[in-house]
Amino acid sequence: MTAGERLVVGQVRGFHGLKGTVRVESLTDRPDERFAVGRTLFREGTKTPLTITEAAPDNLGWRLRFAQVPDRNAAESLRDAYLEAVVAPGEELGGDEFYWHEIIGAKVSDVDGTPLGEVIDVYRAGGAEVVVVRGPAGELDVPLVRSIVRTFAPAKGEIVVDGDALGLRGDEEPEGAVESASTPEPADKA
DSSP states (O other): OOTTOEEEEEEEEEEETTTTEEEEEEOSSOHHHHTOTTOEEEETTOOOEEEEEEEEEETTEEEEEETTOOSHHHHHTTTTOEEEEEOOTTOOOOTTOOOGGGTTTOEEEETTSOEEEEEEEEEEETTEEEEEEEETTEEEEEEOOTTTEEEEEGGGTEEEEOTTTTTTTOOOOOTTOOOOOOOOOOOOOO
């Protein structure tokens, strides 16, 4: 991503009051910068600027008011809209960092060479990003953590994961076997 390109940083999820305030789910690692008063956002796919006049974090994300949205009726037109920011010079990512949209489409394979599919989505769970991989066996959620990912090269369109760490190559159960519910044994205490 280079300076001048636009990047999705949030999604309007609701409204607050009658003065045009919108509730925004943050889709950025830098919400304090992206949602600062005076910054300009754009509704995805449009050229009409939305200048932030008020911004406050809340328990659902951020509450934002825009100069161009005077009341709740005007805010209604933003329902579920994605909000984009222009990447400014100096905001480009380093060589080993990627925006989520740059990971979509990467091919994922096991360390043994078995193709697992293609990344179709990315989301955050706890402290890690998780890619959703769709392939021959359906959909698979793969946490992007060192214990699982062996090669992470989205620029080449390649992610290699440890299938054992994901539990993909466990003991095969005989056909027709019924899974039983059991209580796990307690771990040894050190």
